[in-house]
Amino acid sequence: MYYGCVRKFLHFAxxxxxxxxxxxxxxxHRRARPSVxxxxxxxxxxFAVAITDEYIQSLDxxxxxxxxxxxIDMAGAIVAxxxxxxxxxxxxxxxxxxxxxxx
Numbered sequence: 001m002y003y004g005c006v007r008k009f010l011h012f013a014x015x016x017x018x019x020x021x022x023x024x025x026x027x028x029h030r031r032a033r034p035s036v037x038x039x040x041x042x043x044x045x046x047f048a049v050a051i052t053d054e055y056i057q058s059l060d061x062x063x064x065x066x067x068x069x070x071x072i073d074m075a076g077a078i079v080a081x082x083x084x085x086x087x088x089x090x091x092x093x094x095x096x097x098x099x100x101x102x103x
Contacts, residue, residue, distance in 0.1 A: 012076035019046050019077035046077035
């Protein structure tokens with residue numbers, strides 16, 4: 001049971017990292033709030049990688065590829081991308097929180 005929980009958390013965490021890195025890679029301005037385009041591209045890349053990963057796992061007789069794992073992977077990517085968007089929406093483009101406080 002413990003091993004399974006750790007593996008599912010790692011699925012979530014790795015795809016969260018993938019989502020963050022993909023948004024950064026496709027954002028034109030690093031300090032500004034990312035637009036919808038880079039966020040959607042990041043989520044599409046995360047989805048494509050998750051589907052591909054599960055398909056490859058299904059080809060190995062000792063492993064199984066499941067839709068449940070794809071959902072966990074995408075949950076990680078979505079939470080990370082939305083968290084990045086929410087945090088960046090509070091910044092004014094200079095690294096300052098709206099209202100003049102330093103982050």
